[in-house]
Amino acid sequence: MIRIAALALFLSAAQMTIAAPPAPEPFGKTADGVAVERYTLKNANGVTAKIMTRGATLTELHMPDKSGKAADVVLGFDNVAGYESDDNQYFGCTVGRVGNRIKEGKFKLNGKDYQLLVNNGPNHLHGGGPRSFDKVVWKAQGIETKNGPGVRFTYTSPDGEEGYPGNLSATVTYSLSDSNELRIDYEATTDADTPINLTNHSYFNLGGAGSPTVLDHVLLLNASKYTPTDDTLIPxxxxxxxxxxxxxFRKPTRIGDRIDQLTKTANIGYDHNVVCDGEAGKLRHIATLKDPASGRVLKVSTTEPGVQFYSGNFLKGQKGKGGKTYAHRSAMCLETQHFPDSVNHPNFPNAILKPGDTYRHAAVFGLSAE
Incomplete structure (x- = not known):
């Protein structure tokens, strides 16, 4: 009986140490009056991530530097109104159904022609207009994952939304481990053939959001090839x-060292899809970004065939969190993805999801300092 009682006491104590799933907190309302919530993920090493339901958006990511001082390293706003303003350039959001560009917003699928919204010069960008994935409010639930605390976002995009075929059910799960890995897992299913390319659009400055430039960061990309583009950034x-x-960038290179050589693209700077080395579908290391001043390091791994390296060419000095200024090229993106305009290039990795199949994509952001 003593052993049974001791065992019961042990189990009770063990259950008490299990962390509760993250709980939502109010984060305001959209202009249409829809309530927005935010979830906070923390680990044992001083890393904190905050994600809101509008756009399944990473709003804050705090990580320590080499001296242990934490800073928020992603761009964003203090409230929903900021994210709904023209100053928001997809900061931290989940983009879809199809991230990146589709030429002239046109594609043909199963013999049918589709015309999407043209919202980036002559092309379609990041899913289109008011019902693109970055602008809708997702359902969310705090969960415990094998990697640590997490939050699962779900959204069902109806047939025809933003011009895309099929009812698409999407899930985006963020989790944060005590090994300092922020992981994003994407899944989707459909009842009709449809293009899909989900990604996260966080802007990073490892010196802290609002630092004046990202050109002093050092970048390594495990990418031996890239997809050349025309003057509108279509492959x-x-x-x-x-x-x-x-x-x-196969060897660590300062971002600003050669950026002035890019004079023939629409953005005059880095906005290119590179082809990830290794086997697509398997999680492998693709990028390492380091800020020499703070010592902060970001390592990116993905299952995707490509990653868009964007050097913040369109940042325009808007005011962000805490009134900080987001200057031209003061942050950069590493968007794990299928290649841009894949739906119009049969030689690119397939980006069509079919009924009965499940789209899966993982991205892992390893956070450290040295």
Whole structure:
């Protein structure tokens, strides 16, 4: 009886130490009056991530530097109104149904022509207009995952929304481990063939959001090839080696060292899809970003075939969190993805989801300091 009582006491104590799933907190309302909530994930090492239901958006990511001082390293706003304003350039959000660009917003699928919203020069960008994934309010639930505390976001996009076919059910799960990995897992199913390319659009400055430039960061990309584009940033269909181009980051290189060589793109700077080395579908290391001043390091792994490296060319000095200014090229993105305009290039990895199949995509952001 003593052993049974002791066992019961042990189990009771063990149950008490299990952390409760993250709980939501109010984060205001949209202009249409829809309530927005935010979830906070924390680990044992001083890393904190905050994610809101509008756009399944990473609003804050605090990580320590080499001296242990934490700073928020992603761009964003203090309230929902900021995210609904023209100053928001997809900060931290989940983009879809199709992230990146589709030429002239056109594609053909199963013999039918589709016309999507043109919202980026002559092209379709990041899912389109008011019902693109970055602008809708997702359902959310705090959970415990094998990696640590997490939050699961779900959204069902009806057939025809933003011009896309099929009812698409999407799930985006963020989790934070005590090994300092912020992981994002994407899943989706459909009842009709449809293009899909989900990603996260966080802007990073490892010196802290609002620091004046990201050009002093050092970047490594495990990418031997890239997809050349026309002047509107639509791929030509070729897959070319990075060797001899400003996109060769196979060795750690300061971002600003060769950016002035990019004078023939629409953005005059980095806004390119590189082809990840290794086998697509398997999680592998693709990028390492380091801020020499703070010592903060971001390591990105993904299952996707590509990653968009964007050097914040359109940041315009808008005011963000805490009134900080987001200057031109003061942050950068590493968007794990299928190649841009894949739906119009049969030689690119397939980006069509079919009924009965499940779209899966994982991205892991390892956080450290040295």
């Amino acid at each position: 030509t269909g070729k897959i070319a080696p990075v060797e001899g181009t400003p996109l060769d």
